[in-house]
Amino acid sequence: MEFRDTDGEDQDFAMLCNRLDSALDEIVGGKFQRSQYEQYNQRDSIHDVIVVYREGEPIGCGSFKMYDEDHAELKRIYVDPLYRNIGLGSDVVRRLEAKAKIKGYRWCILETGKPLEAACSMYKKAGYKIMPNYGQYMDMPDSICMERKI
Template sequence: MITLLRTNSEHPDFRTLVTLLDRELHQRDGEEHAFYAQFNTIDAIAHVIVAYAEGKAVGCGAIKFFAEDTTEVKRMFVHANYRSRGVASLVLKELEAWAQELGFTVCVLETGKRQPEAIRLYEKNGYVPTPNYGQYIGVENSVCFRKEIQ
């Protein structure tokens, strides 16, 4: 059974999972990783979900303010041993519910073309491609998505 904890970016389990995420992204993105890393700091993120299986932290995700009605999904990760079990979808749905509670009506996110599993996850959960936004405009490896959550 998966349990979800609402917390913030100070939580040690979240920080441990993000370290694993960054290692994996560095392997996938190579030299481009430094570009993305500058936009993925975890200081002062107020809305974080950590997923647990049998008491062990196995997945995470976060949301950050993006615009008046829009929040950005960040730092989605599931430990390799727990993938393909629905953990990421549970985390994503909890983030969307929290965003709604906070008054947001739209979620946006960015992922990379070298992360086809992430692209499938977001499409499966109702996210649709949207033009690259902000710092991702013109970035060949970036794919941006959007979902109305109202």
């Protein structure tokens, strides 16, 4: 596996984000159900991205953006279904945390959803704890917000 640092303009990252969106549409019951979240997942505000490659093919990604001076918000974590359950998602999260720490952040936060059981499980195994919903997710009952000190 090769892990490349890039940014939100990366075309492989864009393609993987499209796959993530399609997968989310299936899990949560279509684009309409997910539409309230789209505005918070735009790539133009994401500058720190990792894309994972296997034999030159992009198979996973993750990113973070500044939430405030102490908190980096993890965004767009995705692993191709063929490569799940081997720790790749956790590896991406750890690498993102390391990058965030170097940039001076003390915490990583994230938002996931109740229907995303596999994601919730992975984040919990990575040491993330449920916190009160923050910011734009405060009034979204299907959101689950999590945090971890880095």
